[in-house]
Amino acid sequence: xxxxxxxxxxxxxxxxxxxxxxxxxxxxxxxxxxxxxxxxxxxxxxxxxxxxxxxxxxxxxxxxxxxxxxxxxxxxxxxxxxxxxxxxxxxxxxxxxxxxxxxxxxxxxxxxxxxxxxxxxxxxxxxxxxxxxxxxxxxxxxxxxxxxxxxxxxxxxxxxxxxxxxxxxxxxxxxxxxxxxxxxxxxxxxxxxxxxxxxxxxxxxxxxxxxxxxxxxxx
Amino acid sequence: xxxxxxxxxxxxxxxxxxxxxxxxxxxxxxxxxxxxxxxxxxxxxxxxxxxxxxxxxxxxxxxxxxxxxxxxxxxxxxxxxxxxxxxxxxxxxxxxxxxxxxxxxxxxxxxxxxxxxxxxxxxxxxxxxxxxxxxxxxxxxxxxxxxxxxx
Numbered sequence: 001x002x003x004x005x006x007x008x009x010x011x012x013x014x015x016x017x018x019x020x021x022x023x024x025x026x027x028x029x030x031x032x033x034x035x036x037x038x039x040x041x042x043x044x045x046x047x048x049x050x051x052x053x054x055x056x057x058x059x060x061x062x063x064x065x066x067x068x069x070x071x072x073x074x075x076x077x078x079x080x081x082x083x084x085x086x087x088x089x090x091x092x093x094x095x096x097x098x099x100x101x102x103x104x105x106x107x108x109x110x111x112x113x114x115x116x117x118x119x120x121x122x123x124x125x126x127x128x129x130x131x132x133x134x135x136x137x138x139x140x141x142x143x144x145x146x147x148x149x150x151x152x153x154x155x156x157x158x159x160x161x162x163x164x165x166x167x168x169x170x171x172x173x174x175x176x177x178x179x180x181x182x183x184x185x186x187x188x189x190x191x192x193x194x195x196x197x198x199x200x201x202x203x204x205x206x207x208x209x210x211x212x213x214x215x216x217x218x219x
Numbered sequence: 220x221x222x223x224x225x226x227x228x229x230x231x232x233x234x235x236x237x238x239x240x241x242x243x244x245x246x247x248x249x250x251x252x253x254x255x256x257x258x259x260x261x262x263x264x265x266x267x268x269x270x271x272x273x274x275x276x277x278x279x280x281x282x283x284x285x286x287x288x289x290x291x292x293x294x295x296x297x298x299x300x301x302x303x304x305x306x307x308x309x310x311x312x313x314x315x316x317x318x319x320x321x322x323x324x325x326x327x328x329x330x331x332x333x334x335x336x337x338x339x340x341x342x343x344x345x346x347x348x349x350x351x352x353x354x355x356x357x358x359x360x361x362x363x364x365x366x367x368x369x370x
Contacts, residue, residue, distance in 0.1 A: 045269060052267075059268075060345060061302040061347070062304070064301040083249065
């Protein structure tokens with residue numbers, strides 16, 4: 001009796017297995033809700049074979065001239081470079097206008113307090129900036145900005161030194177053409193956030209936003 | 220090991236093989252037009268000198284773009300022999316591929332692919348005359364699939 005039961009179980013399992021592998025998952029009439037499993041109509045292959053026969057031995061081949069191949073290669077190269085460039089701009093949070101790309105790098109990332117020497121851990125960011133500038137090969141303006149701590153003269157001088165320092169780094173380390181870059185410093189004159197709260201108390205978050213170097217790349 | 224245990228094990232192995240086959244992707248290319256969209260080349264088959272390609276267009280972005288191109292602009296290239304082949308065309312002038320939302324100019328693919336969604340796509344080309352290997356495949360809106368082996 002036990003033997004008969006085992007045989008019946010095996011038969012059921014075999015039937016299940018046959019059903020699993022012969023179910024028409026990819027044939028007409030079997031609705032597939034998943035949008036990615038698009039069905040190929042059953043007559044498509046016959047139509048393709050007939051189409052192929054009409055094309056003759058060359059199968060419709062279009063001979064590419066070396067010029068066309070070269071242009072396609074250039075297009076592929078340009079597309080790949082544009083993709084890389086777009087990613088670098090996205091990584092740096094660049095804003096785009098009709099005429100420029102604007103990247104704002106936080107001063108605290110680039111420099112230590114009251115310093116204008118580039119910090120070691122800012123180098124990856126600046127290398128990306130360098131790649132973008134070299135790809136566009138268009139004029140760039142670097143403008144330093146500070147918070148409102150310190151005198152106007154001190155901040156103006158510091159912002160100019162910082163902008164020049166970024167330029168020097170980009171030229172020396174990222175291989176950017178120096179003639180493309182102009183530098184400027186605005187000190188504390190163009191804040192993007194209030195340096196103090198309405199009650200007159202210090203606003204460290206606002207000041208942090210104001211310490212920055214703005215990179216404006218002409219399109 | 221009893222026969223039933225052996226059979227159960229075979230079923231598990233076969234089921235695992237089916238799952239692995241379903242997940243195969245031969246090559247993936249990002250879109251150069253739609254953010255967060257990529258195309259997976261999922262299947263290549265050759266029969267009677269007809270090359271059938273299946274793709275899955277995936278949207279990993281947060282937008283739901285309309286992915287749109289004409290089948291007449293899709294092609295494969297045999298770079299070693301400098302030859303380009305377009306989709307096969309049926310007797311009514313329709314390119315043999317799908318899905319199509321319109322029959323315009325031999326067929327158009329124009330579908331909204333929702334965020335985290337995907338859409339299948341298939342095309343039939345002639346197998347290049349000189350049996351080159353590999354080939355490249357061009358689908359508008361995506362970077363080219365290069366060095367695709369037909370072996």
